[in-house]
Every structure is written in C-alpha cells, then in structure tokens.
Amino acid sequence: MFDLLIKNAWVLTMDESFTEYKNGYIAIKDGKIAEVGENKENLESREVIDANGNIVLPGxxxxxxxxxxxxxxxxxxxxxxxxxxxxxxxxxxxxxxxxxxxxxxxxxxxxxxxxxxxxxxxxxxxxxxxxxxxxxxxxxxxxxxxxxxxxxxxxxxxxxxxxxxxxxxxxxxxxxxxxxxxxxxxxxxxxxxxxxxxxxxxxxxxxxxxxxxxxxxxxxxxxxxxxxxxxxxxxxxxxxxxxxxxxxxxxxxxxxxxxxxxxxxxxxxxxxxxxxxxxxxxxxxxxxxxxxxxxxxxxxxxxxxxxxxxxxxxxxxxxxxxxxxxxxxxxxxxxxxxxxxxxxxxxxIRLDKKIGSIEVGKYADLIIIDINQPHLQPLFDPYIQIVYSSKGSDVDTVLINGKVVVENKEVLTVEKQRVLSIAKKWREKILS
Ligand SMILES: [Zn+2]
Known part of the structure; x- marks a missing residue:
C-alpha cells in the first residue's frame, strides 16, 4: 500500500539518461519515490492524483x-x-x-x-x-x-x-x-x-x-x-x-x-x-x-x-x-x-543523492505542469515547451516530501491573505 500515487503522467525523470514515461506513474511511500514507470494496474494507494496527461518534473x-x-x-x-x-x-x-x-x-x-x-x-x-x-x-x-x-x-x-x-x-x-x-x-x-x-x-x-x-x-x-x-x-x-x-x-x-x-x-x-x-x-x-x-x-x-x-x-x-x-x-x-x-x-548543493531527479529512493519533491492550455499546445517537445512557452504560473501541483503543498494552483501551506497583509504592513513601515 503506497501513500500516494500519481498516474497518467508524462514523467520527465531528469535522470542522467533523461528517462521519460509518456503514460507514467509515480508511487510514493514515506515521503520518498518508491516506484516510477509506465502506468500499471493494481497499484494500491491511500491517495491518487490523476495527472491527466500533464508533465511531472522534479521540483x-x-x-x-x-x-x-x-x-x-x-x-x-x-x-x-x-x-x-x-x-x-x-x-x-x-x-x-x-x-x-x-x-x-x-x-x-x-x-x-x-x-x-x-x-x-x-x-x-x-x-x-x-x-x-x-x-x-x-x-x-x-x-x-x-x-x-x-x-x-x-x-x-x-x-x-x-x-x-x-x-x-x-x-x-x-x-x-x-x-x-x-x-x-x-x-x-x-x-x-x-x-x-x-x-x-x-x-x-x-x-x-x-x-x-x-x-x-x-x-x-x-x-x-x-x-x-x-x-x-x-x-x-x-x-x-x-x-x-x-x-x-x-x-x-x-x-x-x-x-x-x-x-x-x-x-x-x-x-x-x-x-x-x-x-x-x-x-x-x-x-x-x-x-x-x-x-x-x-x-x-x-x-x-x-x-x-x-x-x-x-x-x-x-x-x-x-x-x-x-x-x-x-x-x-x-x-x-x-x-x-x-x-x-x-x-x-551536494544533495544529489536525495533530490534533483525522479528516481526510486529520492524524496518525492515533484511538480505537475498543466499543459492542457492553449499557450502550451500543440506540444512537440516537452523540454522546449517548458523552457520557451510556460511560466511559473502553469505549475498546477507541487509535492514536497510526498505531501501536496500546491493544489489546483493554490498554495496550501502559506496563507495568501496573510502574505498580502504582511506586504502591506511593511510597505507602510518602510515608507514612513
Ligand atoms: Zn546575492
């Protein structure tokens, strides 16, 4: 039983040979990547994210x-x-x-x-x-x-x-x-x-x-x-x-x-x-x-x-x-x-044993980029599309240590309204 399963993902592992899984899955257990590969049946997981064909990259x-x-x-x-x-x-x-x-x-x-x-x-x-x-x-x-x-x-x-x-x-x-x-x-x-x-x-x-x-x-x-x-x-x-x-x-x-x-x-x-x-x-x-x-x-x-x-x-x-x-x-x-x-x-940063690519044993620090948008289609090459056509705001989901911290483009762990009021407070202090 996995903690979280991401399925139907276009996985760009960013490992040394740039391994890709066009219809891939990533299974996460205890904050780490337990399995990665092409979609397969009968994977049991407490939670499932359907990536809907979107691109998954290391954070x-x-x-x-x-x-x-x-x-x-x-x-x-x-x-x-x-x-x-x-x-x-x-x-x-x-x-x-x-x-x-x-x-x-x-x-x-x-x-x-x-x-x-x-x-x-x-x-x-x-x-x-x-x-x-x-x-x-x-x-x-x-x-x-x-x-x-x-x-x-x-x-x-x-x-x-x-x-x-x-x-x-x-x-x-x-x-x-x-x-x-x-x-x-x-x-x-x-x-x-x-x-x-x-x-x-x-x-x-x-x-x-x-x-x-x-x-x-x-x-x-x-x-x-x-x-x-x-x-x-x-x-x-x-x-x-x-x-x-x-x-x-x-x-x-x-x-x-x-x-x-x-x-x-x-x-x-x-x-x-x-x-x-x-x-x-x-x-x-x-x-x-x-x-x-x-x-x-x-x-x-x-x-x-x-x-x-x-x-x-x-x-x-x-x-x-x-x-x-x-x-x-x-x-x-x-x-x-x-x-x-x-x-x-x-x-x-000397953390390449822990993060930086989607490989078994590394921390599940992952992002899902929403490619089902007009400015990212048609898509011939995912690397080219991300670098030249996408923006940070196209990131739909972020996981750190296997925990979802951004979902549907909303940050879950830092409160937006509080951040906005902090910014306003300091603007006034600095200007005075
Ligand atoms: Zn500096």
Missing part, C-alpha cells in the same frame, strides 16, 4: 536567493548600483532587519516560490533561524546560510560572531530533513582572507557547503586586483578556499584561466541571469563554463534585484540570452537548461 531548485528581500521588491529600482544600495537597500535593512522582518519576508518568498514550482532554495541573509521557521511552516526544503561580512551586520557585530552563529545553527539543524545548514561568507570584497579561511575550516569540520558571491561586477574584479594582486577566483585559490564545497553565485567575469580553475576545483555556480541584467553586472560566460565541465545551476537572487522568484523565467532568459550573445542558437538547449535547474542544481 525546481533555486540555488541563490535572499528570500526576506521579498519585502524590498521593486524598491529603488533603476538607479545606479551604488545609489540603489546606499540610498535604498542598506538604510532600510539597517533600520528594520530583525527576526520579524526576515520571517515575514521569507513567508512571502516561500509563497511565491511554491507557486512557481520551486521546492528547494539556497538562502543567504541574516536571522536564518527566522528563515528556517518560515521554511518549516511552508513545508519546503532549503540550504540556509547567514551572511558573514567583515563589518557589522544586522546579524552579527563581527565576522567571528557571524561564524559562531553559523556553527550554532549548523549544530541545531545538522540532521534535519528539510533544513540544510551551510556557511555563507558574503564575498571576497567584503571578507578578509582570514574570514574566508576560517569559514572554509567550518565547512570542512562540519561537512557543509560554502556559499559565496564571486566575480559579480567589474568593480569587484578591479577592487580585488588592487587589494590582492589577482582576480577574484585566483585570489580564492591563492588563499586555499577554492574547492568542491564552493557554490559561487553570479560568476559574471571570470577569465579563461579562471574558468579552467573552476572546472579543475569542481566549483559549482549559481547563475543569476535576470539579476545580472537588471543590475547591469554583465553576462556570465555560461557556455564556456559548461564546455569545460563546470556545474552551473540557476538562482533568482533576491527579489529586490530580479524582481521575481521564478526559475522557469530564469531558464527562458538564460537560454535566449546566451544564444543571442554568442550568436549561436545551439548553446544552452532546453533539455540541458532544465537539467541545470534540477539534477545539476542538486549536485551544486
């Missing part, structure tokens, strides 16, 4: 965001980066960031991510205990890091305090099925070599991931060259913190030599194309990184610089952006792009 993994910044969506947009940060974002964060701010902001973000088929995300912010509480009540999965910086933050007065808070957080959640703690030194330009090295020691000691922003802007590249005599990736390598634990967000401006180094050290990338475009940071050399074998996944970044939390949007943007920029329509094909947002993203 999307958003490998870089600052969820609580949902409260700053659209605030001060279209200004130069320095003005935006110094006159809008940082003053508000300095004044308001607290447990309440982070919990409320993350609730809004979780609602939106669930609605768009994101089942797992990587966060870097402050008060990660608030993020964890929000993730738990939304019944999501997340890799959580406290941003560690050399100057005082809303979370810690010194980098050492930030590191200690991270260690405490890791100890609290080390064996959790939903919260995966990691360490988050903010960036090479905001963390001294010593802070970066101490953080790596924690990552090694506690066997967790190391999440950091790297080579986001040309300004950063110049700054690091002036301070340390080398470009950011080489600088990280020089001080001994470049290895397979590293999930580097952005990576817009690596040199060819640095791309080789990323491949050699098995560094993972969170590519954030929409944020990089909106903040005018540049265009990351994704085809080159992929060609060298670097694992590249997708991040939305925070909503203040995007301004949504929709991985399908990132896929579509990235697939077209790199074709246009490289004058080559064969780079980033739809199938590869979808793999980057699922199984490769799971590798990027």
């Amino acid at each position: 999307f993994i958003n490998t870089h965001t600052h969820a609580a910044m949902a409260l700053l969506r659209g605030y001060g947009s279209d200004n130069p980066l320095k003005v935006w940060l110094e006159q809008y974002i940082w003053p508000v964060e300095g004044k308001f960031v607290s447990y309440e701010f982070v919990k409320d902001g993350t609730d809004i973000a979780c609602y939106e991510m669930l609605r768009n088929g994101i089942t797992c995300f990587v966060d870097m912010y402050f008060y990660e205990n608030a993020v964890a509480d929000s993730v738990k009540s939304a019944h999501m999965r997340a890799v959580l890091t406290t941003g560690i910086l050399d100057f005082p933050t809303p979370g810690a007065k010194t980098p050492d305090e930030g590191i200690q808070k991270t260690i405490d957080f890791i100890k609290e959640y080390k064996n959790d099925e939903f919260i995966y703690p990691a360490i988050g030194p903010h960036a090479p330009y905001t963390c001294s070599p010593s802070t970066l090295q101490k953080s790596m020691q924690v990552a090694v000691d506690y066997d967790v991931a190391y999440h950091i922003h790297v080579s986001e802007t040309l300004h950063e590249v110049e700054d690091i060259k002036n301070r340390y005599g080398d470009t950011p990736v080489k600088h990280l390598n020089n001080i001994g913190v470049l290895n397979d634990r590293v999930l580097a967000a952005h990576m817009v401006h690596p040199t060819d030599e640095e791309v080789e180094l990323l491949a050699e050290k098995n560094v993972k990338i969170a590519h954030c194309p929409e944020s990089n475009l909106k903040l005018a940071s540049g265009i990351a050399p994704v085809p080159k990184m992929l060609e060298k074998g670097v694992i590249v996944s997708f991040g939305t970044d925070g909503t203040a610089s995007n301004d949504d939390l929709d991985i399908i949007g990132e896929l579509s943007t990235a697939a077209k952006l790199h074709k246009g920029y490289n004058l080559n329509p064969t780079v980033l094909p739809a199938k590869q792009v979808l793999a980057m947002a699922t199984r490769d993203a799971a590798k990027a």
Whole structure:
C-alpha cells in the first residue's frame, strides 16, 4: 500500500539518461519515490492524483536567493548600483532587519516560490533561524546560510560572531530533513582572507557547503586586483578556499584561466541571469563554463534585484540570452537548461543523492505542469515547451516530501491573505 500515487503522467525523470514515461506513474511511500514507470494496474494507494496527461518534473531548485528581500521588491529600482544600495537597500535593512522582518519576508518568498514550482532554495541573509521557521511552516526544503561580512551586520557585530552563529545553527539543524545548514561568507570584497579561511575550516569540520558571491561586477574584479594582486577566483585559490564545497553565485567575469580553475576545483555556480541584467553586472560566460565541465545551476537572487522568484523565467532568459550573445542558437538547449535547474542544481548543493531527479529512493519533491492550455499546445517537445512557452504560473501541483503543498494552483501551506497583509504592513513601515 503506497501513500500516494500519481498516474497518467508524462514523467520527465531528469535522470542522467533523461528517462521519460509518456503514460507514467509515480508511487510514493514515506515521503520518498518508491516506484516510477509506465502506468500499471493494481497499484494500491491511500491517495491518487490523476495527472491527466500533464508533465511531472522534479521540483525546481533555486540555488541563490535572499528570500526576506521579498519585502524590498521593486524598491529603488533603476538607479545606479551604488545609489540603489546606499540610498535604498542598506538604510532600510539597517533600520528594520530583525527576526520579524526576515520571517515575514521569507513567508512571502516561500509563497511565491511554491507557486512557481520551486521546492528547494539556497538562502543567504541574516536571522536564518527566522528563515528556517518560515521554511518549516511552508513545508519546503532549503540550504540556509547567514551572511558573514567583515563589518557589522544586522546579524552579527563581527565576522567571528557571524561564524559562531553559523556553527550554532549548523549544530541545531545538522540532521534535519528539510533544513540544510551551510556557511555563507558574503564575498571576497567584503571578507578578509582570514574570514574566508576560517569559514572554509567550518565547512570542512562540519561537512557543509560554502556559499559565496564571486566575480559579480567589474568593480569587484578591479577592487580585488588592487587589494590582492589577482582576480577574484585566483585570489580564492591563492588563499586555499577554492574547492568542491564552493557554490559561487553570479560568476559574471571570470577569465579563461579562471574558468579552467573552476572546472579543475569542481566549483559549482549559481547563475543569476535576470539579476545580472537588471543590475547591469554583465553576462556570465555560461557556455564556456559548461564546455569545460563546470556545474552551473540557476538562482533568482533576491527579489529586490530580479524582481521575481521564478526559475522557469530564469531558464527562458538564460537560454535566449546566451544564444543571442554568442550568436549561436545551439548553446544552452532546453533539455540541458532544465537539467541545470534540477539534477545539476542538486549536485551544486551536494544533495544529489536525495533530490534533483525522479528516481526510486529520492524524496518525492515533484511538480505537475498543466499543459492542457492553449499557450502550451500543440506540444512537440516537452523540454522546449517548458523552457520557451510556460511560466511559473502553469505549475498546477507541487509535492514536497510526498505531501501536496500546491493544489489546483493554490498554495496550501502559506496563507495568501496573510502574505498580502504582511506586504502591506511593511510597505507602510518602510515608507514612513
Ligand atoms: Zn546575492
């Protein structure tokens, strides 16, 4: 007897050989995938979902965001980066960031991510205990890091305090099925070599991931060259913190030599194309990184610089952006792009044994995309249709750990009216 059975599904497993079941089923027991294959008779299950021919995929993994910044969506947009940060974002964060701010902001973000088929995300912010509480009540999965910086933050007065808070957080959640703690030194330009090295020691000691922003802007590249005599990736390598634990967000401006180094050290990338475009940071050399074998996944970044939390949007943007920029329509094909947002993203966060594809033994983190809509028909190739024609809003059903959290396009675990009133409350506070 299974707990839940999804039948009549077009299953795109996203496993290494892109196995598909055109009239497939997925049987779930104890939160995990117990069986997957072509429909068969006589399967007994407590609950049954008839997918009605719709597409079932592994849930999307958003490998870089600052969820609580949902409260700053659209605030001060279209200004130069320095003005935006110094006159809008940082003053508000300095004044308001607290447990309440982070919990409320993350609730809004979780609602939106669930609605768009994101089942797992990587966060870097402050008060990660608030993020964890929000993730738990939304019944999501997340890799959580406290941003560690050399100057005082809303979370810690010194980098050492930030590191200690991270260690405490890791100890609290080390064996959790939903919260995966990691360490988050903010960036090479905001963390001294010593802070970066101490953080790596924690990552090694506690066997967790190391999440950091790297080579986001040309300004950063110049700054690091002036301070340390080398470009950011080489600088990280020089001080001994470049290895397979590293999930580097952005990576817009690596040199060819640095791309080789990323491949050699098995560094993972969170590519954030929409944020990089909106903040005018540049265009990351994704085809080159992929060609060298670097694992590249997708991040939305925070909503203040995007301004949504929709991985399908990132896929579509990235697939077209790199074709246009490289004058080559064969780079980033739809199938590869979808793999980057699922199984490769799971590798990027070191959870590929647990999530990222529809395979027996993995957690049942699944989404059903409603393809019975005029804008998604006729359907010749499901990968192409999802990347180029669908939107997050076409996700009809979301399951996390075998539990239905979105049904008929309605989020069940985060209350919509409450999220709307939170947003209104904070808008008034920020404007006053
Ligand atoms: Zn970021």
